[in-house]
Amino acid sequence: MSASAWRWPMVGRDVEVRTLCDAVADPGVDLVLVSGPAGVGKTRLVDSVFERLLADGRDGGRAAAGPSLSSVPLGALAHLLPVDALAVAGEGAGGVRLFAAVRDAFARPDGSRFVLVVDDIRHLDDASVSLLAQLVNARTVVVLATHRASTVLPEGVVALSNRDRSLRLDLGVLSEPDTRALLEQALGGDIAGPTERALWERSRGNPLYLRELVDGALAGGHLVQRHGLWTLEGELIGTGRLVDLVMERVERLGPDARELAALIALCAPVELTLLERGSRSATAGELERAGIATVVPHAGRPSLVIAHPLYAEVIVSHTPEAERRRLLLDHVREIEASGAIRAEDAMRRAVWRLDAGESADSDVLVRGARAARAVNDYPTTRRLAQAALDGGAGEAVVRLLGDALYELGEFEQAEVIVRAALEHATDELRIVEYAVNLRDIEFWGLNDADRAIATLREARARVTSQPFQDALRASEAMSLAYAERPQEALALLEEIGLMVPPISTMSGTAKAAALARVGRTGDAIDVARRSRDEQFRMPDPYEYNHPSLHLITLAFALIEAGSLAEASTTAQQAYAEALDIALPLNLAWGALNAASAELQAGHLLNARRWASEALALSERASLVNGMRLALTILLAADAQGGRTDELEAVLARLQALPEDPGFLREQQAVGTAWACYVLGRIGEAQDAFRTGIERAQQFGLVGSEGFLRHEAARLGWTDGWHRFDELLPRSDSTILRARADHVRAVLHRDPELLLEASTALEACGADLAAAEAAAQAADRLVDLGDTRGATKARRRADELIERCQGPHTPALAPRLGTVEPLSVREREVASLAVSGLGNREIADRLYVSKRTVDNHLQRIYTKLGVQGRAGLAEALARSHAAGDRPAPTGG
Missing domain, CATH: 1.10.10 (Arc Repressor Mutant, subunit A)
Structure with missing residues (x-):
């Protein structure tokens, strides 16, 4: 595909269009000059204004100014002049006779002025400029022209432009938000943040350059669309x-x-x-x-x-x-x-020497690598640090090189270098630095939580200083918190002595995450906020971890607490901070938390967009845990939104991922179960929920267990609902209580309780679940004969559905005008029948009687409008395309 195959839209120029239209209509303006550098969009703007003027009934034409005609008398205007005027010009006559012939041709019966458009007015020949000046002075013509900045205007045009009756508009480049809007309109889809930033920085908002960069990236296969998101994969070449x-x-x-x-x-x-x-x-x-x-x-x-x-x-x-x-x-x-x-020139001079093929002083290279690391320029950090190491810099540069390789996703090489340095280190500070560095590499890069924890414990045995031991405890607690061992993390943090920076800020991230996992969401939020504030009070807030890390943890705690709107905003703030300084892993986690918050809110397209971005970022950073979470959210958002084209492929990708440290592994069940459910693989969906819930229960993950049980209930499975009675006393989460209330209301088929649950869920920002509860209340009120109450509940459900970006879930099927939904059991029976099993085999598989299967099939045939098994497969596919989903058993 080429971006040149269509005309790009015009974005960010509304004010300029109005200004130019008003100027041309103003009888006090004779010349409107749009000036700006090449490629900024002068011609596009003037064309748009001219088209609008013609549509409004104005008469006008375009001059043919250009380098090839600049030496031809009247060459730019010849095609607009009447035959008698050309004859006069051909006779060598000019002045009054020529002007009179042309004036009469351009004069409008209604007294309005002819709009003459001149693109690149510097190329007008002298004769055309002279005639134009006469026509302007006679109030016969108004000129709308473009001019490339820094080029010389013809003298006659300068004279016109210096008068009070002229307007000059200096057209600038597009802002970054306008650049994003232009890209997304031109490409017809969302664009990843780092991709948009790269295009904006390279084009500097120049529309022509932007278009050529996009054309080159498309032609080279470097700009690709994945899950609806345009992402740059490779070099940006024009x-x-x-x-x-x-x-x-x-x-x-x-x-x-x-x-x-x-x-x-x-x-x-x-x-x-x-x-x-x-x-x-x-x-x-x-x-x-x-x-x-x-x-x-x-x-x-x-x-x-x-x-x-x-x-x-x-x-x-x-x-x-x-x-x-x-x-x-x-x-x-x-x-x-x-x-x-100057000291800050060290990096630049070192790079220049390397670029020229020469070696540089190792001390200079080390200083240069530190300077590059300070601005998160990881490719340069790696290059200078490796050159310094090769030049004998030794341990002074190992951590820098390990950091850079880790951020660039080169985990195996990073591990070899840092582990060798750790084994040979004798200085306690170096031991701590290398061990923490190696922990990151092994935990997030190599996906080996046990190995990372063992590395930290072995290092702790080698140091005697209490602050150094505490720093290693804080790092181990971080590993435990994200390896689904939050209780152990909290216990280890209690062993830390004096909580002073940077240990307090490092441990704050671990503590907030662990507290959120065990249900103490209020404490988690407080710790995350306090840690960020404390980090900004440090002499160098960016020396150890970037402050955006605390926003990521805060967003996660807010999700667990049930402040979904604030969580999404916070995650996006973390993403923006990471984008400004090119931190790939923080970018991925910011996008993941935004996607999670939007999914739990039921804002399905927003969730999909952020999950697609998180997936691209995680793939680039080789972050398996991030890929798992992103694919999970993509599956859940697409399944709940009725987008089934990619479900099989995405599910296969998710299931094929290698092992990772396990953070939020239990929530993989959400994506798997929703996908399997709408694909008719009911048994797999149930198994996924069962596995996820067991894992959450095993590790004491209160919020996750409640989330999974509520998701299962949304699909009709309410087994184990009494567990909420055990979870609620262990947590202060508002959304956990709202979910528990919803499940109870579904079980009791109580419309009043359903409406109360809807209100509670909405207060958390869970709009889709709130809509489902209201819809279930409306259905139950119809059964009870309360027409007025049912109408009010339906209205509430409809208002909530509008926020959710096209949901297609079982509880909403009647509200969305889809066919009568099959129940969970009916969908299961139908799927087995389509697979070729006989009624007796289905009965044996489901541990029910053959008569029960017979009855189920008759109801299925009636709902789907088929006579028997012959049309069942096609009818199932048809109902699925129409938005039918199995109805929940309790609602």
């Missing part, structure tokens, strides 16, 4: 046209300016003082005037940078390798000879 656009500007420069442009593209920012010493100030000015470079402040000193990142990429790609090497080394020597060396 088109040949984009390269030509940039090189057209560069090739106008003289040799010295091209060389300086190459230097700046390689080494920006370049201080002006260095250029002044080398007598290159005039050349720098040439680059500025051409719009290739611009002056910015850097470390308090004016410096030159290339004006657009795409210019820099193209310039570098067109600079021969030998010349690049010479420019880099000359620049390093020039800086070192000048004495203008």
Whole structure:
């Protein structure tokens, strides 16, 4: 697919369109000039305004200005002029006779002015400019024109534009939100956050550059749609046209300016003082005037940078390798000879030396790696740290290299390097640093929780300092909390002595997660908030963990508590913070928590969108636990939304994943059960719930057990409902109580209790479950003959359904106008019948009598409108496509 195959929409220009339309309609305005850099959308904007004016009844035409006609008298206007005017011009006559002939042709009977559009007005020939000025002065024509900024206007146009009767609109680039909107409209779907950010940063909001980048990424197969989400997989490469656009500007420069442009593209920012010493100030000015470079402040000193990142990429790609090497080394020597060396330049000079194929001082490389790590530039961190290690830097750089490899998903290599360093370390601080680093690698990267915990315990046995032991306890508690052992995590945290930063902030994440898992959600929320606040009070809040980690934990605690709207907002804030500094794992967890909150709210398309993003991020980071959770949410959202095309494939992917540390493993049952249920694999759905509930009960995961039991009840299975009586005293979760109330109300078929449960669920933000409870109340009130009450309950259900983005769940089937739903047992019997089993075999499989199966099948045939087994498979598929889902047994 090519983005050039259709006309891109215009986004973010509503104010400009209104301004231009009003200006053309204003009798006090003769010339409207839209100015801006190449590719910013001047022509597209003027075309849109002109089309609107024509649709409103104005008369107008387009001049044919262009380089090829700029030397042809009246070449731009010839196609608009009447034959007699052309004859006058052909005779060499001009002035009054020509003007009179043209004026009469352009004059409108209603006295309105002819709208003349001139694209790139700098290319108008002198004769056209002169005639245009006469027509404007006669109030016969109003001109709507574009002008490329930094180019010279014809003298006659300058004279017109300097008058009070002209309006100049300087068109800027698109903002990042407008860029996202444009991309999603052009591509016809949501776009992943990192992909949008990459496109925006590379295009800087220039619509033309943006389009060429998208075209190149599509053509190269690097921009792909997965589960409805556009994601960049690979390098972002533009088109040949984009390269030509940039090189057209560069090739106008003289040799010295091209060389300086190459230097700046390689080494920006370049201080002006260095250029002044080398007598290159005039050349720098040439680059500025051409719009290739611009002056910015850097470390308090004016410096030159290339004006657009795409210019820099193209310039570098067109600079021969030998010349690049010479420019880099000359620049390093020039800086070192000048004495203008700052500590923050260490990384840059180290990178330049490596780029030029030379070695660099290992101390400089280490400092450079630290600087790169401080801004989360992991590829550069890895490169410099590896070079430093190869140069003999030793233990000073191992943690940096391990961190970078871990964040880049190169877990096996990271483990080898860090484990070797840990085994040889004797300094206690180094032991702690390596052990914590290795724990991350083994736990999240290699998916081996037991090994990660063993690493920390072995390290703790090697250190004697209490603070160091406590730091290792905090890290172990984190592992236990996310390995479904929250009670052990909390017990271990009690062993920590004095809770001071950074131990208190590190342990806060573990404690909040563990407390949320065992049902103490209020305490979990308090700890997460307090830990984030405390981290921001540290001298360097970013030294150990990024503060967005506390937002991720807070969002999880809010989900468990039942503050779903706040949880989603908090998770998205964590995601935004991680996106700003390119933290891949924090990005994935932010997206996962947003997806989870939206799923439990019943906002199915939002859940799907965030789950798709989380899946792409987890795949890129090789985060198996993240993939599992994302696929689980995708399955549940699609099954509850009636989107069945991908269920089989996504379910197979989920079931094929390797083992991981197990965080929220029990909730995999939600996605599996919903998918199997709507696919008619009822036994598998029941087994999934049974397995998940047993796991949650085994590890004391109060919130998860309540969530799973409620999900099962939504599908008609209310076995074990009495467990809520044991769960509720152990938790302060509002949503756990609301779910328990809903299950009880379903069992008792009590409409009043169902409506109370609906209100409680809505207060938590669980709109879909609240809608189902209201719909169940309405159905029961109909049975009881309370028409007024049923109508009110239906109205409430409908209002809640509107928030849920197209739900198709069993409890809502009557509200959605679908066919009479099959019950759980009927769906099971029908599925077995379609598989080819006889009535006796079905009875044996389900431990019921043959007569019971016979009766079930007769009811199924009646509901589906078929005569017998012959049409059963097709009718089942038809009812499924129409939105039929098995009805809950208790509702």
